[in-house]
Amino acid sequence: MSATPGSTQPTDEGARQPHRRRPRYRGTHPRRFAEKYKEQDPAAFPGMDAHIRAQGRTPAGMHVPVLLNEVMEALKPAAGETVADCTLGYGGHAAAFMERIGNTGRLAGFDRDGDERASTAARLATTGVPLVIVPGNFAGLARAMERDHLPPFDIIFADLGVSSMQLDDPARGFSYKHDGPLDMRMDRRQPATAADLLDRLSAEELAAALREFGDEKDAGRIAEAIVAARDREPLRRTAGLARLVLEAKGLDARTWRGEAGADATHPAARVFQALRILVNKELESLAQLLRDAPWCLAPGGRIGIITFHSGEDRLVRQAFDEGAARSYYSSVATEPVRPGRAEINGNPRAASARFRWAIHAQA
Numbered sequence: 001m002s003a004t005p006g007s008t009q010p011t012d013e014g015a016r017q018p019h020r021r022r023p024r025y026r027g028t029h030p031r032r033f034a035e036k037y038k039e040q041d042p043a044a045f046p047g048m049d050a051h052i053r054a055q056g057r058t059p060a061g062m063h064v065p066v067l068l069n070e071v072m073e074a075l076k077p078a079a080g081e082t083v084a085d086c087t088l089g090y091g092g093h094a095a096a097f098m099e100r101i102g103n104t105g106r107l108a109g110f111d112r113d114g115d116e117r118a119s120t121a122a123r124l125a126t127t128g129v130p131l132v133i134v135p136g137n138f139a140g141l142a143r144a145m146e147r148d149h150l151p152p153f154d155i156i157f158a159d160l161g162v163s164s165m166q167l168d169d170p171a172r173g174f175s176y177k178h179d180g181p182l183d184m185r186m187d188r189r190q191p192a193t194a195a196d197l198l199d200r201l202s203a204e205e206l207a208a209a210l211r212e213f214g215d216e217k218d219a220g221r222i223a224e225a226i227v228a229a230r231d232r233e234p235l236r237r238t239a240g241l242a243r244l245v246l247e248a249k250g251l252d253a254r255t256w257r258g259e260a261g262a263d264a265t266h267p268a269a270r271v272f273q274a275l276r277i278l279v280n281k282e283l284e285s286l287a288q289l290l291r292d293a294p295w296c297l298a299p300g301g302r303i304g305i306i307t308f309h310s311g312e313d314r315l316v317r318q319a320f321d322e323g324a325a326r327s328y329y330s331s332v333a334t335e336p337v338r339p340g341r342a343e344i345n346g347n348p349r350a351a352s353a354r355f356r357w358a359i360h361a362q363a
């Protein structure tokens with residue numbers, strides 16, 4: 001573990017920054033991530049954040065926390081409590097927890113992606129609430145507690161999937177919206193990228209993953225198209241994969257939206273989600289966290305998980321129901337909490353979110 005408020009280096013505001021040339025872009029609005037320098041520097045461009053959010057978009061380099069009020073209402077963080085935020089990301093949920101637990105509490109923040117950890121830690125350090133950053137997979141929560149002699153937590157929270165920063169950065173290869181390398185690793189030390197898996201899995205294995213992790217109805221057809229395409233040339237770019245999915249579904253790049261217009265989900269969205277879950281073995285990590293959670297919670301402690309996919313939601317529901325049947329949990333959510341229309345309008349990425357909670361039995 002590393003970083004507490006005391007050990008996180010604040011930026012030296014007086015320090016002279018080297019002069020950087022502004023990215024130039026065609027037309028009146030920046031389109032590429034690297035061109036959106038104003039969105040990425042809210043301190044230097046006040047008002048930009050509100051302007052972008054009013055359009056239902058997330059400013060580049062930021063993440064808007066999903067179901068924030070609902071999470072706080074269900075998990076009820078109180079002064080002096082300890083929280084494990086298993087998916088720190090931009091720190092939106094963490095900041096809300098920290099505001100409520102105050103400086104007599106403590107938050108341990110996990111993230112397996114190193115890209116944002118330092119800037120999130122620096123942002124959260126300004127709260128003055130004791131913060132421990134745990135670099136790595138939340139599947140290691142129980143091991144981290146043992147290694148660092150941490151007592152059980154009052155709250156364990158996870159907001160699964162990827163952040164807007166990861167999705168919006170073409171170099172990470174998570175999105176069909178921007179062309180980039182087919183990478184998709186949350187932790188860049190993982191050995192296999194999405195391109196590697198597309199290269200070596202059989203059509204049957206690929207189809208099973210698209211079905212299981214993406215609920216993709218054309219899984220077989222798309223898997224066969226991938227295998228046929230890679231025999232000609234390896235699939236290395238996100239744009240190439242998005243094109244292949246459209247072709248396999250018999251759709252046209254200009255007209256696929258049909259009557260749904262701007263609200264239509266891209267035909268490749270499910271394929272990209274399934275590949276990302278496969279590359280990062282996301283369901284295995286979630287299953288491990290759910291298995292260990294009853295032993296990592298203090299008596300009366302609360303656990304809450306936000307999922308974005310039916311397979312994840314099923315795992316959470318089953319684990320909580322089983323925990324209740326074994327009396328590990330005294331109470332569990334009977335229905336998932338979903339975002340309302342206003343939240344979805346302001347943040348379309350919230351649309352598929354489902355939040356479930358459980359309360360640990362008293363000793």
Ligand SMILES: C[S@@+](CC[C@H](N)C(=O)[O-])C[C@H]1O[C@@H](n2cnc3c(N)ncnc32)[C@H](O)[C@@H]1O
Pocket residue numbers: 063064065066086087088089090091092093094110111112113136137138139159160161162163164186285286
């Ligand atoms: C949806 S974002 C979380 C956003 C965060 N709640 C906020 O308000 O900014 C998910 C984050 O969890 C991380 N993550 C996903 N799976 C993980 C895992 N198994 N272990 C640790 N971190 C994980 C991702 O790298 C990403 O940064």
